[in-house]
Amino acid sequence: MAKQTKKFKTETKKLLDMMINSIYTHKEIFLRELVSNASDAIDKRHYLSLTNTNIPNADYEIKVEFDKDNRTITITDNGVGMTLEELENNLGTIAKSGSKEFLEAVEKENTPDVDIIGQFGVGFYSAFMVAKTVVVETKSVTDNTSHKFTSEGLESYTVEDSDYNEYGSKITLYLRDNTEDNNYDEFLDEYKIKDLVKKYSDYVRYPIKTWVTKYDPKSDDDKDSEPKTHLELETINSMLPIWKKNKSEVTDEELNNFYKNKFMDYQDPFATINVNVEGMLTYNALLFIPKKPFYDFYGDRNEKGLQLYTKGVFILDKCKELIPDYLRFVKGLVDSADLPLNISREMLQEDKAIKKIAVNVEKKILAELSRILKNDREKYEQFFKDYGLNLKFGIYENYGEKKDSLKDLIILKRYTEDKLVTFNEYVEKMKEDQKYIYYAIGKDKDSVDKLPQMDLIKSKGYDVLILSDDVDEFMLHAIKDYNEKEFKSVNQDDLGLIDEEEAKKIDELKEEKKDFLKEFKEALPNVKDVTLSKKLVDSPCCITADGGLSFEMERVLKAQNQDVKADRILELNPNHKLFTKLEALANVDKDEFKKLANILYVEALLQEGILPDDPKAFNDSITELLLK
Ligand code: ADP
Numbered sequence: 001m002a003k004q005t006k007k008f009k010t011e012t013k014k015l016l017d018m019m020i021n022s023i024y025t026h027k028e029i030f031l032r033e034l035v036s037n038a039s040d041a042i043d044k045r046h047y048l049s050l051t052n053t054n055i056p057n058a059d060y061e062i063k064v065e066f067d068k069d070n071r072t073i074t075i076t077d078n079g080v081g082m083t084l085e086e087l088e089n090n091l092g093t094i095a096k097s098g099s100k101e102f103l104e105a106v107e108k109e110n111t112p113d114v115d116i117i118g119q120f121g122v123g124f125y126s127a128f129m130v131a132k133t134v135v136v137e138t139k140s141v142t143d144n145t146s147h148k149f150t151s152e153g154l155e156s157y158t159v160e161d162s163d164y165n166e167y168g169s170k171i172t173l174y175l176r177d178n179t180e181d182n183n184y185d186e187f188l189d190e191y192k193i194k195d196l197v198k199k200y201s202d203y204v205r206y207p208i209k210t211w212v213t214k215y216d217p218k219s220d221d222d223k224d225s226e227p228k229t230h231l232e233l234e235t236i237n238s239m240l241p242i243w244k245k246n247k248s249e250v251t252d253e254e255l256n257n258f259y260k261n262k263f264m265d266y267q268d269p270f271a272t273i274n275v276n277v278e279g280m281l282t283y284n285a286l287l288f289i290p291k292k293p294f295y296d297f298y299g300d301r302n303e304k305g306l307q308l309y310t311k312g313v314f315i316l317d318k319c320k321e322l323i324p325d326y327l328r329f330v331k332g333l334v335d336s337a338d339l340p341l342n343i344s345r346e347m348l349q350e351d352k353a354i355k356k357i358a359v360n361v362e363k364k365i366l367a368e369l370s371r372i373l374k375n376d377r378e379k380y381e382q383f384f385k386d387y388g389l390n391l392k393f394g395i396y397e398n399y400g401e402k403k404d405s406l407k408d409l410i411i412l413k414r415y416t417e418d419k420l421v422t423f424n425e426y427v428e429k430m431k432e433d434q435k436y437i438y439y440a441i442g443k444d445k446d447s448v449d450k451l452p453q454m455d456l457i458k459s460k461g462y463d464v465l466i467l468s469d470d471v472d473e474f475m476l477h478a479i480k481d482y483n484e485k486e487f488k489s490v491n492q493d494d495l496g497l498i499d500e501e502e503a504k505k506i507d508e509l510k511e512e513k514k515d516f517l518k519e520f521k522e523a524l525p526n527v528k529d530v531t532l533s534k535k536l537v538d539s540p541c542c543i544t545a546d547g548g549l550s551f552e553m554e555r556v557l558k559a560q561n562q563d564v565k566a567d568r569i570l571e572l573n574p575n576h577k578l579f580t581k582l583e584a585l586a587n588v589d590k591d592e593f594k595k596l597a598n599i600l601y602v603e604a605l606l607q608e609g610i611l612p613d614d615p616k617a618f619n620d621s622i623t624e625l626l627l628k
Contacts, residue, residue, distance in 0.1 A: 001084075003160040008151075009093045012125075016153045019128040027129040027182070031064070031193075032200035034075045034171060036313050037124060038062045039204045041079025041169060045141055048080065055141050058167070060206045063233070064197065066188045071175045073131075073187055078168035081140040087149050087159055091124060091136065128153040130184055131173035137164035197236045203244075203312030203335070207235040241312060243286040243335060247274055259288045263331045267291045270383055273332075273368050277360065281353055285361055287332035293386055294329075304328035306361070309335035310343070321348045322358050326394025327365055329387050334361065366405045373409060373422075381420055384411055392475045407479050412472070415445055415464035423482040431462060435496050436488035439465040439476060441552040452539030452607060453490040456497045459537060464490060470556045477548070491544045491551065491608075495535050506532050509574055516583055517572075523597040526568060526613055533571035540578040543604040544569045551608055570601055595621050 008016065042060045049057035063076040082090060127134045136149040139162075146164040151157035164170065175184040186192055190213060197208050216228040242250060242258050256268040269288040276284050287306070294302070304325065305318025312335060322334055338353050348354055373380040384391075388411070395406050411420040426437060438457055442448035448466050457464060467473055476487045488495060498506075510517070510532045520530040528546055536542060545551050546567035554566040572579055578600070586593040599621055602612040612618045 001161045003158055005156050005158050006088065006092060007156045011094050012092065013155070015094060015125050016128055019125050020153055028187075028196055029200070030126040030130050030173075031073075031075075031187075031196045032313065033123050033126045035062055035064070035197070035201045035204060035208060038075060038077035038079060038169070039201075039206055039311075039313070041077050041081070042206050043079070045078070045080040045167070048141065056167075062204070062206055062208045064193055064208060064210045066193065068188045071185070071188060073173045073175065073193075074170060075173075076166075076168065076170040078166060080142070081138045081168050082136075082147070083140040083143050083145060084147050084159060086140070087136070087138065087147055091149055091151075092157060125153075127171070127173055130175055130187060132176045133174040135172040135174075136169060137162050137172075138169040139164050139167050141167050194236050200314045201312075202237045202314070203239065203241040203309060204237055205239060205312060207239065208237045209233045209235050212236075239312075241284075241309075241335065243274065243276075243284040243333065244312075247276070250274075255286075258286075259331070263288065263290070265290055265294075269331075270379075271368055271372065273364050275360070275364050281336070281338055281356055283334055283336035283338070283353075283357055285332060285334045285357070285364070287330055287361065287365060289330055289365075289383070289387075302328075306330070307333035308339075308348075309333060310339040311335075311337050315339075315343065316348075319348060319354075321351075321354050322361060324358075324362055324394065324398075326390045326397060327362065329390060330365060363405070366409065369409050370405070373411075381411065384420075389469060389471065392469060392471045395475045396471055396478050398478075407482065410475070412439075413444065413466040413468060415440070415448055415466060416461075417463075418445070421463075421465070423479075426463060426465060427483050427485055429463065430485070431460070434460075434462050435485070437465065437482060437485050438462055438488055438490055438495070439467055439473075440490045441467050441473065441550075443468050448490075450607070451490060452536055452542040452604075453495075453544070455537035455539060456495065456535045457490060460497060467552070470552075470559075473550055473552050474556070489545075489550055498534050503534060506534055506574070513574070513583075516586060519586055519593075520570070520572070520582075520597055523594045524570065524601050527570050527601065528567040530570045530572065532574050536571065536573035536576070539573060540576040541570060541572050541600055541604045543601075543608055543610075544571055551610060568605075570604060595624070599625070 039062065042062070045055065046057060046060065048055045058078050060078060063074070065074045065076070066072065067074075131153075133150065133152050137146070138149070139146040146162040148160050148162035148164065149157060150159075175187065176182075178184055190211070193210050194212070197210070201208055210233070211231040212234040213229050214232050216230060218227065242254060252272075255272050255274070259265065259269050259272065260267075268291065270291045271289040273285070273287040275287070285306070303318045303320065304323055304327075305316075305320040306322040307314070308316040308319040308322065319334070323330055334357055336353060336357065339351070343351065369380070369383070372383070391406060391409055395410070398406075407423060409422075411422055414421045414426070423437070430437075440448040440451060440454065442451070445466065448454060448464065454464070467476070473489070479487070481487065513532065517530050517532070521527060524530065533542065543551075545554075546569050549564060549566040551566050554564055557564045582593060582596060582600070585596065599618070602618045605612055
């Protein structure tokens with residue numbers, strides 16, 4: 001066959017233009033793409049050899065070589081090769097969907113975004129990012145013919161017969177001339193090639209070989225002379241990734257070393273989770289929880305995500321679709337046989353396989369944490385100190401969803417003992433007559449102990465969860481109840497603590513003191529209501545929040561610049577001396593009553609850690625009182 005010149009299709013030409021003019025900095029991915037094509041080609045030959053006796057199998061390998069003098073890089077595989085028709089169909093037109101999508105994305109964006117190339121597997125054409133001429137010599141195992149394809153990536157390419165006599169394909173890249181910004185010679189380097197193969201193609205199933213410099217042993221005579229070297233063809237990739245090995249064949253030490261090397265930690269991980277799933281969806285996941293949060297964990301630049309591989313080929317460093325926000329501290333990777341190499345970021349978001357894997361990854365992590373909680377409480381509590389906040393946010397952020405397995409992983413301080421407690425442990429130890437799970441806001445037992453609202457709860461001997469993180473109460477609101485026991489803040493007006501008869505008595509008294517309570521409320525413009533308390537024993541009064549918003553939530557939201565205010569209810573203890581005193585005063589000296597009512601209100605606020613709206617007025621009335 002005489003040499004033929006053919007024009008590229010319009011689409012292909014566009015893509016080539018993009019590659020040639022690309023200012024993308026990760027031009028090195030060309031090697032990943034070509035090696036991956038080579039590996040696919042070997043897969044195909046191997047498959048054919050199993051089904052067709054005319055097609056021989058072989059010792060499969062991929063060779064990456066370079067020639068400094070001619071400035072070429074060659075990638076050779078002994079895979080299926082291509083027939084003339086295949087050469088034209090596969091390389092003369094855009095065959096793959098990834099490239100098409102890539103073009104569409106670029107057109108949508110109008111200008112080629114620098115980063116956009118990296119998000120797509122752009123296959124064969126990525127060679128033109130580094131090469132001015134690409135030559136493909138190939139011999140097909142299906143029809144035994146050899147052909148040569150040559151292109152400068154411009155308007156056209158040529159195809160012709162060739163005497164290439166090895167099954168498979170040999171792709172030669174003639175590197176572009178160096179420019180001020182781009183030194184293509186960097187690829188003509190043994191170490192660079194080794195590096196790139198390790199980085200992107202370490203787990204390709206076939207050996208990837210390159211020429212490696214070896215030092216000759218020195219004889220006694222030439223001790224002082226320059227060391228002599230020779231080149232040896234050596235396999236660079238490890239082929240079988242640690243996560244693909246049978247679990248029983250991998251030691252903890254191997255896993256720990258792998259983790260430390262790969263994720264640059266100096267400590268062994270807190271936990272390692274090895275997942276192998278085969279079936280409709282086949283994948284492996286290797287997940288690690290670092291012993292301590294990484295130094296940039298709370299920084300803005302910290303991106304969550306797991307590394308994504310498909311069939312051992314590295315695709316993406318941080319695939320955020322694989323891990324929920326609240327587990328952002330988990331490091332690791334997923335390798336699936338069911339994802340295309342050219343999967344784009346947009347596709348990842350929609351990809352059903354990715355979604356399924358993510359659900360399972362989350363499940364496995366929670367199951368492992370639950371196992372540690374059960375078997376090694378001390379270790380778990382240490383973990384919770386470092387990462388507990390994330391789990392709490394997980395519950396809050398997934399309002400109404402996913403709460404079940406997560407809520408059992410929460411541990412909180414408790415009032416009756418200096419120990420952390422799960423919801424389940426709390427409920428198991430509830431007194432028989434206890435209806436609710438009580439909680440109070442405070443940094444520790446002492447601060448909660450001082451709350452007047454605790455009077456009756458203490459007298460009943462009930463336990464109280466102590467919430468000390470900002471997110472805690474929001475989290476409980478999201479959970480709503482545990483084992484059908486509702487959560488109740490000690491700040492809520494009705495704690496359900498007194499029996500019906502007593503409650504009725506107080507309600508009757510409330511009716512009786514209606515006018516006095518009304519007067520009290522009028523004296524306090526910032527209060528929604530003044531009522532008689534059903535929970536105070538020794539204290540004269542307390543303040544509670546009405547409706548869904550608590551004082552703690554008010555504080556947290558205010559800190560986020562939200563203008564909110566919880567409704568304040570002042571509860572009075574009708575059995576307290578002060579109550580009788582104020583009632584008497586209201587009848588004789590309205591002004592004095594008003595002043596004292598306000599002091600009492602501020603007292604109740606301060607008890608809650610809330611500053612008075614008008615501190616100056618409060619100070620003035622205290623001074624006046626002192627002067628009396
Ligand atoms: P993709 O590999 O994603 O399909 P490419 O643009 O990289 O897209 O390659 C297009 C096609 O060219 C491949 O699908 C394959 O059929 C063929 N091809 C590329 N490289 C080789 C090779 N080394 N051996 C055999 N066929 C190849």
